[in-house]
Amino acid sequence: MRSVLPLAFLAASFVSACDSDAPADPDARDTDVSPEEVRDTSPDPDTAPSPDADTTLVDTTPDTVTRVPVGPRACCLSMEGDLVIWSDDGVLMLWDSATNAFRPLVSGPSIAKDPVIAGRTVIFADNRLGDFDLWTLNLDETPPTPRLLRGGPGDQDQPVLQGTRLVWVGRDLAPHTPREAEIWTRDLAVPDSEKQLTSDAYEQTQPDVSGDKIVWADFAHSPDAMYIDVSDPLRNNADIFGWDLATSTPFTVTDDPSKQLRPAIDGDTVVWLDWRGINPEPKYSEFQVFVRRLAETGPNAERRLAWSSWSRPELWRRPALENDVVVFIAEPTTPGSGFVTGLLAVNVDGGAPWLVAGSTSVLDSVVVKDRHAAFVGASALGRVELRLR
Ligand SMILES: [Ca+2]
C-alpha cells in the first residue's frame, strides 16, 4: 500500500486539476451537475430532425431510433407508453412519440425537475415556493394544472413512482443539508399512508421502487456521512440499502467497502454502479455495472455484468432494468462510430453487452418501460424498441 497510495493521490490530484471546472464526482446527485460544465452545447447533427437522422446508426445497430430535438440542458426523464417526460432547463416537456408532438407541460419561472409518470399522473420537484417540493398534475386535465403534493421545509425531490407507490428524498429537518436526507414513501391511493423509512445523520439518495421493495444509495458507512465533492478514492463509499414494505424491515443489497451508487430494482433484482476492485486508484476512469438477485446470498451473489472505461464522471448514470435486461449509459467501443456515449444493454444472466443506440453528445438519463428504452442528454432525446439478445 505504501507504494500505491502516493500514486493514487497523485493521480487523483491530476484528475481534479484536469477537471477543475467540473464536479469531481457528481454521481451522488444528478441535479448537481451543471449542464454548461459537462455538456457539449454544440449542435448535434445526429439529433437534427431530418429524415437522415437515424442512418448513422444503421451500421452499428439495427434498432430503430426515434429522436426529437431538445436543448443542451435536457435531463432526467420518465416514460409511460408512448409518452416521454423530461426536464429541459427547468421546463417540464412532454413528447408523444406516437404522434411526434412535443410541448411544454410546466413552464417557469421556477425550476421543475425529476419528473416521473405512472398512468396519467405526473409527479415532479419544483422550487416555486422557495425550495423544492413535490408537485403533481393529471394529464387528462385541460390544461394540466400543477398541485402541491408534498411541501415542507428543505428540499423534497428525486421522486420515483410505480403505480400509486411514491418514494422520494426529503431533507425536512433543519439545517436541511444532505445529512438530513431521508427516504420517504406513501401510497397515493391510501390517505395518511406516508412513512419515513430512515432517520439518521447519513445521506440517503437515488431511491428506486418495485412492488414492495425500495432501494437507495446510503452513506452510513462513508467517512463523511454524505457525498463529498473531492477526488479522493477513499471517500464517498456509499452502499445500497433497502426497505421491504411487506415486512416493514430494512435489508442490505450490498455493503461492499468500496463505492456503490445509483441502484435500480425490478422485482427481486437490483442493479447498480460499482467501483470495487478497480486498481490502480483513483476510481474515476472506470465503472462497473453490478447485479444481485435478492434471494441469492454468499460471495457470488453480487456479480459484475459490465465494465466501462470513462474518465468523465458525468457519464455515471443510473442503469435501467426491466425483465432481466439492464440498459446503461457508457462509452461505445465501436471504432469509428463517432458516438460519444451510447445505450448499452446486457442480460442479467450474463453475456456481452450490445449497443442499443449511440449519441454524439453526452447522455444524461435512460429509462426502460415495456421493452422500450428512452434516453435524454445534451441536445439528444430518443426512444427505441429494446430488442433482446
Ligand atoms: Ca420543500
Ligand SMILES: [Ca+2]
Ligand atoms: Ca439520513
